[in-house]
Amino acid sequence: MPKTEIRVGGLGGQGVILCGHIIGKAAAIYDNKHATLIQSFGPEARGSACSAQVSLADEPIGYPYVKRPDVLIVMSPDAYSQFAPTLKPGGILLYESELVSLDEKLPEGVTAYGIPATRLAEELGRRLVLNIVMVGFFVGTTALVSAEAAERAVVHSVPKGTEQLNQRAFRKGLEFGLNLTGQGNGGPRHDA
Amino acid sequence: MTLEGYPRDLTCKDGTTLTVRPVEARDKDALLAFYRELPEEDRLFLRDDVTSQLWADRFMASIDYETVIPLLAVTADQEIVANGTLYRTLHGWTRHVAEVRLAVARPYQRRGLGTAMLRELVRVATSHGVEKIVASVVDNQVGAIRAFEKRGFHREAVLKGHVKDIRGHKRDLVIMANDVSHIWEAMAAMVADYSPTLGG
Ligand SMILES: CC(C)(COP(=O)(O)OP(=O)(O)OC[C@H]1O[C@@H](n2cnc3c(N)ncnc32)[C@H](O)[C@@H]1OP(=O)(O)O)[C@@H](O)C(=O)NCCC(=O)NCCS
Numbered sequence: 110m111p112k113t114e115i116r117v118g119g120l121g122g123q124g125v126i127l128c129g130h131i132i133g134k135a136a137a138i139y140d141n142k143h144a145t146l147i148q149s150f151g152p153e154a155r156g157s158a159c160s161a162q163v164s165l166a167d168e169p170i171g172y173p174y175v176k177r178p179d180v181l182i183v184m185s186p187d188a189y190s191q192f193a194p195t196l197k198p199g200g201i202l203l204y205e206s207e208l209v210s211l212d213e214k215l216p217e218g219v220t221a222y223g224i225p226a227t228r229l230a231e232e233l234g235r236r237l238v239l240n241i242v243m244v245g246f247f248v249g250t251t252a253l254v255s256a257e258a259a260e261r262a263v264v265h266s267v268p269k270g271t272e273q274l275n276q277r278a279f280r281k282g283l284e285f286g287l288n289l290t291g292q293g294n295g296g297p298r299h300d301a
Numbered sequence: 302m303t304l305e306g307y308p309r310d311l312t313c314k315d316g317t318t319l320t321v322r323p324v325e326a327r328d329k330d331a332l333l334a335f336y337r338e339l340p341e342e343d344r345l346f347l348r349d350d351v352t353s354q355l356w357a358d359r360f361m362a363s364i365d366y367e368t369v370i371p372l373l374a375v376t377a378d379q380e381i382v383a384n385g386t387l388y389r390t391l392h393g394w395t396r397h398v399a400e401v402r403l404a405v406a407r408p409y410q411r412r413g414l415g416t417a418m419l420r421e422l423v424r425v426a427t428s429h430g431v432e433k434i435v436a437s438v439v440d441n442q443v444g445a446i447r448a449f450e451k452r453g454f455h456r457e458a459v460l461k462g463h464v465k466d467i468r469g470h471k472r473d474l475v476i477m478a479n480d481v482s483h484i485w486e487a488m489a490a491m492v493a494d495y496s497p498t499l500g501g
Pocket of ligand 1: 343344401402403404405406409410411412413414415416417436437438442443444445446447448451
């Protein structure tokens with residue numbers, strides 16, 4: 110794969126860094142790719158905003174900073190406002206659809222997929238796993254890392270005792286993403 | 302409806318392999334038979350009359366794998382040898398709490414099965430986001446108290462003379478509790494995304 114740049118943005122407490130960490134780990138440890146992760150907190154945006162920059166490539170990565178992401182994952186309106194304009198033409202926006210509304214800041218030619226990740230996480234019993242729902246959604250919509258690699262990275266990154274819940278959160282996001290892009294069981298069907 | 306992670310195999314201390322899986326509609330008669338086989342002294346302190354058809358009908362109808370999550374241990378011949386169930390509510394002030402009830406068939410007791418079933422139930426509870434698990438045990442149920450203690454439960458409260466056994470004798474009820482909220486604290490710390498050194 111050519112170098113792919115990903116930016117994850119949201120608020121403190123949404124697990125933005127862990128989300129980026131798991132994507133990088135899935136690619137690097139379980140999919141044999143190269144990955145870098147840079148995390149930024151606070152001053153970069155207002156309030157407790159934070160973001161993670163992840164780069165994935167087949168070759169070693171020389172420049173780890175993400176200026177113009179191919180994929181942008183946003184979990185808060187601020188992160189959307191700040192980073193949406195930086196998306197590459199032809200890029201993909203993944204957003205928390207009950208927290209973020211799209212507007213003219215979204216560059217033309219960008220594909221946007223929304224997911225009510227907070228609500229799905231709450232349905233699973235814990236709002237805390239919203240970021241893992243997002244990881245699943247990222248995998249389901251972009252297939253940039255394999256589902257197996259990502260699920261393993263999830264299970265190996267979360268605290269002991271929370272593995273199963275996080276696994277369910279991952280699968281929920283994955284399924285939602287697959288359905289939205291027409292690859293899932295419940296997705297758009299062609300009449301026989 | 303399915304329960305993630307099941308069926309799974311479980312090996313007893315003596316090497317017997319059992320399968321742990323959720324209760325399904327087809328298990329009703331076998332479950333009733335399992336409870337009717339339990340000696341009276343084991344049934345003495347169970348909350349419901351688990352040998353009645355009415356109980357079995359109601360129990361089976363209540364299973365939704367969300368608020369009533371029952372697990373079985375079965376032999377290779379599908380004989381039920383243990384049943385452990387988690388009860389939760391999804392609303393109200395104890396929505397973070399689950400209650401567990403457990404019974405092991407006599408020939409299979411004292412082989413670590415009760416403890417093993419509890420491990421499964423605790424795992425299922427945490428995978429549903431539960432923060433605290435409780436069990437009600439009568440003060441002289443040594444085996445039960447021991448099994449719960451081995452799985453991280455402690456005696457949290459005693460209700461004096463709270464239960465009457467089927468012979469009419471009053472006994473103390475011990476509420477055993479396992480606070481698993483620390484694992485949620487670990488999870489919360491991981492997603493806090495706060496770094497004082499970086500100005501967050
Ligand atoms: C409580 C019960 C589920 C325990 O099941 P079990 O499979 O025998 O449990 P384990 O084999 O894991 O035993 C757990 C510990 O208790 C001890 N123990 C079990 N039964 C005992 C008894 N009758 N007397 C003394 N110790 C006993 C075991 O030796 C073991 O301790 P150890 O590991 O230090 O040796 C089982 O006795 C039962 O079904 N009782 C009737 C129903 C009941 O009381 N349920 C609890 C209320 S919810």
